[in-house]
Amino acid sequence: xxxxxxxxxxxxxxxxxxxxxxxxxxxxxxxxxxxxxxxxxxxxxxxxxxxxxxxxxxxxxxxxxxxxxxxxxxxxxxxxxxxxxxxxxxxxxxxxxxxxxxxxxxxxxxxxxxxxxxxxxxxxxxxxxxxxxxxxxxxxxxxxxxxxxxxxxxxxxxxxxxxxxxxxxxxxxxxxxxxxxx
Amino acid sequence: xxxxxxxxxxxxxxxxxxxxxxxxxxxxxxxxxxxxxxxxxxxxxxxxxxxxxxxxxxxxxxxxxxxxxxxxxxxxxxxxxxxxxxxxxxxxxxxxxxxxxxxxxxxxxxxxxxxxxxxxxxxxxxxxxxxxxxxxxxxxxxxxxxxxxxxxxxxxxxxxxxxxxxxxxxxxxxxxxxxxxxxxxxxxxxxxxxxxxxxxxxxxxxxxxxxxxxxxxxxxxxxxxxxxxxxxxxxxxxxxxxxxxxxxxxxxxxxxxxxxxxxxxxxxxxxxxxxxxxxxxxxxxxxxxxxxxxxxxxxxxxxxxxxxxxxxxxxxxxxxxxxxxxxxxxxxxxxxxxxxxxxxxxxxxxxxxxxxxxxxxxxxxxxxxxxxxxxxxxxxxxxxxxxxxxxxxxxxxxxxxxxxxxxxxxxxxxxxxxxxxxxxxxxxxxxxxxxxxxxxxxxxxxxxxxxxxxxxxxxxxxxxxxxxxxxxxxxxxxxxxxxxxxxxxxxxxxxxxxxxxxxxxxxxxxxxxxxxxxxxxxxxxxxxxxxxxxxxxxxxxxxxxx
Numbered sequence: 001x002x003x004x005x006x007x008x009x010x011x012x013x014x015x016x017x018x019x020x021x022x023x024x025x026x027x028x029x030x031x032x033x034x035x036x037x038x039x040x041x042x043x044x045x046x047x048x049x050x051x052x053x054x055x056x057x058x059x060x061x062x063x064x065x066x067x068x069x070x071x072x073x074x075x076x077x078x079x080x081x082x083x084x085x086x087x088x089x090x091x092x093x094x095x096x097x098x099x100x101x102x103x104x105x106x107x108x109x110x111x112x113x114x115x116x117x118x119x120x121x122x123x124x125x126x127x128x129x130x131x132x133x134x135x136x137x138x139x140x141x142x143x144x145x146x147x148x149x150x151x152x153x154x155x156x157x158x159x160x161x162x163x164x165x166x167x168x169x170x171x172x173x174x175x176x177x178x179x180x181x182x
Numbered sequence: 183x184x185x186x187x188x189x190x191x192x193x194x195x196x197x198x199x200x201x202x203x204x205x206x207x208x209x210x211x212x213x214x215x216x217x218x219x220x221x222x223x224x225x226x227x228x229x230x231x232x233x234x235x236x237x238x239x240x241x242x243x244x245x246x247x248x249x250x251x252x253x254x255x256x257x258x259x260x261x262x263x264x265x266x267x268x269x270x271x272x273x274x275x276x277x278x279x280x281x282x283x284x285x286x287x288x289x290x291x292x293x294x295x296x297x298x299x300x301x302x303x304x305x306x307x308x309x310x311x312x313x314x315x316x317x318x319x320x321x322x323x324x325x326x327x328x329x330x331x332x333x334x335x336x337x338x339x340x341x342x343x344x345x346x347x348x349x350x351x352x353x354x355x356x357x358x359x360x361x362x363x364x365x366x367x368x369x370x371x372x373x374x375x376x377x378x379x380x381x382x383x384x385x386x387x388x389x390x391x392x393x394x395x396x397x398x399x400x401x402x403x404x405x406x407x408x409x410x411x412x413x414x415x416x417x418x419x420x421x422x423x424x425x426x427x428x429x430x431x432x433x434x435x436x437x438x439x440x441x442x443x444x445x446x447x448x449x450x451x452x453x454x455x456x457x458x459x460x461x462x463x464x465x466x467x468x469x470x471x472x473x474x475x476x477x478x479x480x481x482x483x484x485x486x487x488x489x490x491x492x493x494x495x496x497x498x499x500x501x502x503x504x505x506x507x508x509x510x511x512x513x514x515x516x517x518x519x520x521x522x523x524x525x526x527x528x529x530x531x532x533x534x535x536x537x538x539x540x541x542x543x544x545x546x547x548x549x550x551x552x553x554x555x556x557x558x559x560x561x562x563x564x565x566x567x568x569x570x571x572x573x574x575x576x577x578x579x580x581x582x583x584x585x586x587x588x589x590x591x592x593x594x595x596x597x598x599x600x601x602x603x604x605x606x607x608x609x610x611x612x613x614x615x616x617x618x619x620x621x622x623x624x625x626x627x628x629x630x631x632x633x634x635x636x637x638x639x640x641x642x643x644x645x646x647x648x649x650x651x652x653x654x655x656x657x658x659x660x661x662x663x664x665x666x667x668x669x670x671x672x673x674x675x676x677x678x679x680x681x682x683x684x685x686x687x688x689x690x691x692x693x694x695x696x697x698x699x700x701x702x703x704x705x706x707x708x709x710x711x712x713x714x715x716x717x718x719x720x721x722x723x724x725x726x727x728x
Contacts, residue, residue, distance in 0.1 A: 084711040115291045122433045123443035130432025137418045139431035145283040149485045155294045160478040
């Protein structure tokens with residue numbers, strides 16, 4: 001229920017916030033890319049608007065229209081196919097991998113640090129965790145422990161929100177350029 | 183595959199009724215039996231419906247990829263919230279307060295890691311099992327053998343723990359003989375998985391998750407209502423009643439030294455990301471978007487559930503310790519693990535007790551079904567299809583192999599359940615997590631993100647991790663002293679994950695970077711193509727249609 005409410009709630013946040021976020025985290029160019037894709041999503045019906053920016057790059061080389069081979073074939077090929085190289089050259093691809101790294105590692109490290117900080121406190125300073133907060137009996141450890149449970153939920157919420165607003169438009173653009181096949 | 187389900191339904195209902203009557207004089211629990219029979223009837227009906235829709239391997243292993251993110255999130259929660267964690271954590275909170283919370287947190291913190299690092303690449307690269315991902319650019323045969331071994335070891339330990347727990351619980355709740363209880367669980371899970379595949383298993387998980395979350399919510403609300411929905415008054419009342427007084431607000435004896443504490447933390451956090459029955463669930467959704475939505479919902483439900491369990495544990499301290507009816511000779515009837523069950527009686531009389539008992543049974547059934555499906559896919563998809571069928575994919579044969587494997591696993595699970603009846607199996611869930619963290623997780627993570635990984639590195643390092651984890655647990659206090667009865671453990675720590683996970687990563691790293699073969703070079707060169715697909719999903723749909 002909690003998760004559902006958060007997810008519903010995030011739908012109401014205007015798409016400008018992630019654009020601003022990626023501007024700060026990434027670069028004005030990446031933010032522009034995301035902004036283009038976001039506004040395109042709003043005007044979904046007009047298909048041609050969506051690819052207007054595509055002409056700026058990659059006009060000389062037509063995007064490959066076939067999807068890469070299934071795993072067992074890939075292995076035999078042994079080196080990257082043209083499809084792979086074409087996608088790797090796309091500005092959206094560079095923006096996607098950088099944007100993903102910028103969210104993935106900080107959030108992972110935040111969870112790992114928070115959890116192991118508590119674990120180390122349990123190992124080395126158990127008495128400190130038992131100290132009550134204020135005049136009551138509720139201890140520091142209880143608050144931190146329940147806090148970490150909520151923290152995990154919040155972290156997943158932040159990532160899903162960011163991924164849907166920032167990573168997904170870039171992914172869709174790459175798929176479109178690669179021939180529309182997933 | 184559309185035979186036998188209704189017949190089985192009638193047979194098992196009759197059998198259960200007969201047992202219920204045989205133990206008639208102590209059947210205080212008719213409500214529980216009625217609710218349990220209703221659950222069995224509904225789930226077997228679903229199995230019948232699912233069997234008619236299960237025709238291809240994609241249907242069998244992945245429910246045709248047609249589960250939504252929300253449904254899958256709930257089903258993941260259903261797979262993960264076992265009766266062991268519901269009753270075990272509530273029991274641990276009841277005995278020592280804060281220590282129960284350490285486990286609850288440990289079981290949850292793996293989820294953000296699954297979401298951030300694993301879920302989307304897994305969906306984009308794999309088809310039915312995590313071995314698909316690990317062997318994406320590496321050699322099929324050795325990697326699949328290793329991944330399937332890791333899966334089967336994890337599934338077996340987990341399954342033994344669940345079967346023994348199920349037998350004990352049902353024996354106590356329904357008055358059935360232990361063996362009969364284990365056989366019922368074994369027969370039902372085999373029916374679900376053999377005939378209904380992933381589709382039936384998913385719906386069993388969904389129903390169970392809804393039942394468990396509603397039952398636990400109701401209990402927690404009833405507890406909190408007595409304390410004006412204030413944690414402070416709940417805690418202060420518990421401190422007044424509990425023999426350990428305010429010690430229940432601080433870490434106790436669960437983790438006594440830093441090595442054990444860190445080790446337990448590593449096993450729980452990274453083990454979650456290596457559990458085959460959980461990883462398999464990501465292939466039931468359409469794409470990476472739905473995969474991440476699944477984890478978001480799953481984390482919400484699981485976190486919420488552990489908070490409820492924690493409240494239930496404290497409720498048990500206050501309401502049970504004051505009431506001598508729940509004790510014989512100064513000990514809680516059935517042991518601390520029954521705290522949540524007794525609390526349901528204290529809160530809502532026989533009706534709530536019956537409901538919670540039936541929910542506990544449903545929970546066990548759902549978890550063992552998920553485990554059995556993961557085990558049988560490792561056998562049929564990773565071993566049989568790759569080693570026996572080789573390149574010649576034959577859907578009918580593969581499904582048949584999977585069904586035979588399911589029946590065999592069902593029989594083995596029942597036998598192991600009976601063999602281990604008298605053993606303390608609590609360590610087995612910990613061992614399952616430790617093996618998952620030491621073998622499955624490093625291979626999966628590095629195959630997704632580390633260009634230099636080679637087959638040799640993965641096989642030697644992953645094998646070392648698997649081997650070390652099992653050996654160190656056997657030589658450690660839980661098996662060497664508690665189970666074998668030797669006076670002193672050869673390996674001093676209860677939780678070996680800090681060593682076995684490090685050995686796995688170092689082994690994989692060392693044997694990969696020193697691998698100068700031509701094969702290694704081509705595997706490393708294939709990383710770029712794999713990474714593009716793992717990031718964008720391009721090519722993923724094509725693979726899963728086959």
